[in-house]
Amino acid sequence: MSRKVRLEIDGKQVEAEEGMTILQAARKAGIEIPTLCYNDQLEPYGACRICTVEIIKDGRKRYVVSCVYPVEEGLKVRTDSEEIRKIRKTLLELMLPLAPASGPLKELAEKYGARANRFQAEPTACILCGLCVRYCAEVKKANAICFIGRGTERQVAFVPEVAPYECPSCRQCYSLCPGGKIVEAESQGLLSMPITQKVARKP
Amino acid sequence: MKVRSPEDLEKLRREILARKKPDRPVIAVCVSTGCSALGARRVVEALREELKKHGLEDKVEIKETGCMGFCELGPRLIIYPQEIPYFKVKPEDASEIVEKTILKGEPVEKLFYTDPATGEKIRKLEEIPFYKYQVRLLLENNAKIDPKNIEDYIALGGYKALAKALTQMTPEQVLEEVKKANLRGRGGGGFPAGVKWETTKNAPGEPKYVIVNCDEGDPGAFMDRTLMEGNPHSVLEGLIIGAYAIGAKEGFIYVREEYPTAVENIATAIRQAEEYGFLGENIMGSGFSFRVKIHRGAGAFVSGESSALMSAIEGKVGEPRPKYIHTAVRGIWNKPSCLNNVETWANVPLIILKGADWFKSIGTAGSSGTKIFSLVGKVNNTGLVEVPMGITLRDLIYKIGGGIRGGKRFKAVQTGGPSGGFIPEKYLDLPVDFDELTKVGSMMGSGGMIVMDEDTCIVDVTRYYIDFLSSESCGKCVPCREGLKQALNILNRICNGQGKAEDLETLEDLCEVLRAASLCALGTTAANPIATSLKYFRDEYEAHIFEQRCPAKVCKALTAYYINPEKCQACMICLRNCPVKAISGEKDIVHVIDQEKCIRCGVCFQVCPFNSVEKYSPPTPPPARYGIKVKRVKKGEKGGA
Ligand SMILES: Cc1cc2nc3c(=O)[nH]c(=O)nc-3n(C[C@H](O)[C@H](O)[C@H](O)COP(=O)(O)O)c2cc1C
Ligand code: SF4
Ligand code: FES
Numbered sequence: 001m002s003r004k005v006r007l008e009i010d011g012k013q014v015e016a017e018e019g020m021t022i023l024q025a026a027r028k029a030g031i032e033i034p035t036l037c038y039n040d041q042l043e044p045y046g047a048c049r050i051c052t053v054e055i056i057k058d059g060r061k062r063y064v065v066s067c068v069y070p071v072e073e074g075l076k077v078r079t080d081s082e083e084i085r086k087i088r089k090t091l092l093e094l095m096l097p098l099a100p101a102s103g104p105l106k107e108l109a110e111k112y113g114a115r116a117n118r119f120q121a122e123p124t125a126c127i128l129c130g131l132c133v134r135y136c137a138e139v140k141k142a143n144a145i146c147f148i149g150r151g152t153e154r155q156v157a158f159v160p161e162v163a164p165y166e167c168p169s170c171r172q173c174y175s176l177c178p179g180g181k182i183v184e185a186e187s188q189g190l191l192s193m194p195i196t197q198k199v200a201r202k203p
Numbered sequence: 204m205k206v207r208s209p210e211d212l213e214k215l216r217r218e219i220l221a222r223k224k225p226d227r228p229v230i231a232v233c234v235s236t237g238c239s240a241l242g243a244r245r246v247v248e249a250l251r252e253e254l255k256k257h258g259l260e261d262k263v264e265i266k267e268t269g270c271m272g273f274c275e276l277g278p279r280l281i282i283y284p285q286e287i288p289y290f291k292v293k294p295e296d297a298s299e300i301v302e303k304t305i306l307k308g309e310p311v312e313k314l315f316y317t318d319p320a321t322g323e324k325i326r327k328l329e330e331i332p333f334y335k336y337q338v339r340l341l342l343e344n345n346a347k348i349d350p351k352n353i354e355d356y357i358a359l360g361g362y363k364a365l366a367k368a369l370t371q372m373t374p375e376q377v378l379e380e381v382k383k384a385n386l387r388g389r390g391g392g393g394f395p396a397g398v399k400w401e402t403t404k405n406a407p408g409e410p411k412y413v414i415v416n417c418d419e420g421d422p423g424a425f426m427d428r429t430l431m432e433g434n435p436h437s438v439l440e441g442l443i444i445g446a447y448a449i450g451a452k453e454g455f456i457y458v459r460e461e462y463p464t465a466v467e468n469i470a471t472a473i474r475q476a477e478e479y480g481f482l483g484e485n486i487m488g489s490g491f492s493f494r495v496k497i498h499r500g501a502g503a504f505v506s507g508e509s510s511a512l513m514s515a516i517e518g519k520v521g522e523p524r525p526k527y528i529h530t531a532v533r534g535i536w537n538k539p540s541c542l543n544n545v546e547t548w549a550n551v552p553l554i555i556l557k558g559a560d561w562f563k564s565i566g567t568a569g570s571s572g573t574k575i576f577s578l579v580g581k582v583n584n585t586g587l588v589e590v591p592m593g594i595t596l597r598d599l600i601y602k603i604g605g606g607i608r609g610g611k612r613f614k615a616v617q618t619g620g621p622s623g624g625f626i627p628e629k630y631l632d633l634p635v636d637f638d639e640l641t642k643v644g645s646m647m648g649s650g651g652m653i654v655m656d657e658d659t660c661i662v663d664v665t666r667y668y669i670d671f672l673s674s675e676s677c678g679k680c681v682p683c684r685e686g687l688k689q690a691l692n693i694l695n696r697i698c699n700g701q702g703k704a705e706d707l708e709t710l711e712d713l714c715e716v717l718r719a720a721s722l723c724a725l726g727t728t729a730a731n732p733i734a735t736s737l738k739y740f741r742d743e744y745e746a747h748i749f750e751q752r753c754p755a756k757v758c759k760a761l762t763a764y765y766i767n768p769e770k771c772q773a774c775m776i777c778l779r780n781c782p783v784k785a786i787s788g789e790k791d792i793v794h795v796i797d798q799e800k801c802i803r804c805g806v807c808f809q810v811c812p813f814n815s816v817e818k819y820s821p822p823t824p825p826p827a828r829y830g831i832k833v834k835r836v837k838k839g840e841k842g843g844a
Binding site for chain 1: 503525526527528673674675676677678679680681682684685686687688689692709712713715716719720721722
């Protein structure tokens with residue numbers, strides 16, 4: 001039995017179990033925090049930063065991502081404020097140029113008033129949330145899809161030695177993808193492409 | 204031999220000193236990167252030849268040392284016991300050095316440093332302005348030590364601090380001393396080392412690790428390389444003492460692959476320390492055992508970040524981890540791991556030997572001790588400088604750095620590496636310490652210090668650093684990967700004269716999201732150059748955006764070149780050098796630049812011997828007419844000066 005931890009989220013007293021994240025505790029208490037790269041079957045990844053919340057610790061205000069930050073006794077959390085909304089808005093404005101057609105992004109953009117064309121478009125239909133890569137590695141243990149490249153060159157690619165054999169009979173990651181990239185990639189026959197070939201290439 | 208007790212160590216030290224004979228001449232030649240590039244190896248060979256010629260090879264020692272500082276005046280050399288410092292030594296000088304200085308004790312005047320202000324030769328290192336205002340606690344031994352010879356280090360009192368810690372102090376007392384000294388981390392945020400040590404010590408889990416961070420990914424920085432190459436035992440001794448305090452039995456030294464000499468010298472140091480019993484089982488009979496491994500890293504900028512570095516040591520991709528649990532609690536293989544910078548570790552033996560009170564007597568209330576900076580850019584004297592914390596930027600730049608090159612006007616100094624901020628003239632009297640630099644929007648970082656003059660365009664340098672940071676981003680989190688990419692797009696546009704009114708606000712929003720939401724400190728600190736340039740040099744952005752003007756006349760799209768018909772002497776030099784043949788002219792006829800053809804490379808500006816090429820921003824020079832006759836200037840009036 002894990003220990004109980006009491007914390008305050010948006011002024012509400014919340015009881016959580018030690019080892020839980022702020023996100024899990026909030027959801028359990030019925031408080032919604034937006035997420036994009038989070039999936040409860042997978043290790044927290046902390047890439048999209050959309051779940052950013054504010055915590056007060058040692059009297060100081062700090063922003064943390066709720067999908068990674070573990071609950072602490074007496075922690076004070078705010079999941080919504082003008083600053084948080086602005087951070088989420090800018091984050092969405094940075095992701096929209098990548099995947100302007102993404103349903104989850106459009107929905108959040110509407111909520112936070114994010115403009116789709118504030119930044120230069122570079123549509124790849126992929127926001128590099130890593131859900132497919134991590135699902136394939138952590139749940140399926142198949143490692144048929146992976147990241148290649150670093151920094152702004154980073155992209156997702158099928159592993160040619162594995163993908164053609166594993167993917168056609170699985171396709172479980174398709175429904176996870178917020179950008180719609182995987183479906184598109186397979187329909188274009190990219191499963192057997194060499195790893196250096198851009199999957200998330202510009203349409 | 205194995206040193207088994209402090210008494211052994213003292214005995215050994217005396218033996219070494221007795222063997223060395225204090226009056227025996229030693230020629231110490233810096234053979235580190237800077238001086239080697241200037242031919243130090245050939246100087247060493249010439250000196251050896253010369254000594255042989257005089258049959259002195261056994262009577263005079265040649266010591267190949269690490270960096271002595273003031274590299275631009277290398278190859279550097281110091282002759283002991285008189286401590287005669289020579290600069291810009293050439294192989295041809297060897298015979299004179301041996302015949303005069305070694306045999307007769309006379310100086311070779313021409314090899315002394317010349318004071319640029321007075322033209323006088325300076326015979327003592329500590330009287331040269333570059334050195335006079337420095338406090339070289341960590342760097343001074345570089346000039347006295349052959350880094351490949353542990354006995355040189357022992358002769359100067361090396362490993363005495365370790366002996367003291369192991370035999371006279373409990374681990375807790377060592378920890379307390381470092382805490383009391385308020386030694387703050389020299390590699391990044393200035394976190395108190397003692398507090399971090401304590402965290403690792405008290406964290407559950409065994410084994411615990413101690414790690415040296417010698418990634419040094421800042422372009423142009425070489426403080427850590429200099430210590431690792433020039434005095435590796437000082438870093439190693441600090442690490443062993445830290446391991447004892449923390450209770451770590453294993454340590455790693457992370458060195459970037461691009462530092463082969465540092466790797467070689469620290470590897471030699473480890474081997475020798477094992478031989479002498481400063482590493483291994485039951486060190487100096489204390490019961491404490493400790494081993495060290497070297498990890499060679501691929502040297503990406505982000506690999507220096509603590510969690511990325513630890514992933515790399517584990518053999519994984521060197522990418523920052525999203526965890527909020529500090530690596531001091533859960534680091535390598537999830538075990539408590541204490542990571543400190545090279546310079547941080549090198550301070551430890553001094554603190555143990557001389558005490559926390561002594562250490563605190565140097566520097567400011569919040570930042571004790573010295574800090575090594577890599578002073579570069581538009582100052583007269585560049586190189587590594589070690590100064591007490593609290594020295595003002597003005598003293599650093601004007602007294603040690605000798606002021607701005609070419610008598611130009613100071614514009615800004617950037618501290619802390621690529622993600623540091625730009626500090627304007629009004630803060631020149633700022634005392635340099637961790638907190639003061641942070642207050643004005645910059646940081647200490649690992650100690651980069653780049654001085655910029657009036658010819659620097661702040662928008663352009665900001666763009667340069669954001670380009671660097673964007674290409675060094677690991678690409679994992681959105682604010683850093685996408686935010687820096689878009690910030691770079693905007694800065695490129697502004698430099699190209701296509702800035703928009705809303706760009707400044709957009710850049711501010713990007714700073715905010717970088718700071719608040721980035722996964723690691725690469726992203727959070729990347730806001731500094733943008734934010735400080737916007738804050739202190741907003742007028743330059745506005746000039747670019749609203750007036751199509753680059754005040755420093757750097758941005759190509761906003762600058763045009765024009766030949767002043769009053770000054771042109773029709774020498775045809777620019778015409779011949781222009782890569783696109785945009786200049787027309789003939790003998791006695793003032794040359795003219797075809798603005799349509801001109802690619803604004805600035806070659807004509809650089810080559811004109813009469814300073815007749817002028818820059819115009821906005822890029823609208825006066826109309827030029829072909830066929831004007833040259834107005835001859837009299838000799839001596841050259842260059843329009
Ligand atoms: C992008 C990035 C690069 C870094 N590079 C270095 C480095 O090259 N050397 C270093 O000592 N610390 C570097 N750091 C800081 C380390 O994460 C860590 O704070 C430091 O090594 C701790 O040692 P200290 O407390 O002694 O400074 C870097 C941090 C970041 C975010
Ligand atoms: S801030 Fe940059 S370097 Fe750090 S994790 Fe995010 S993308 Fe990687
Ligand atoms: S959902 Fe938390 S960082 Fe993406």
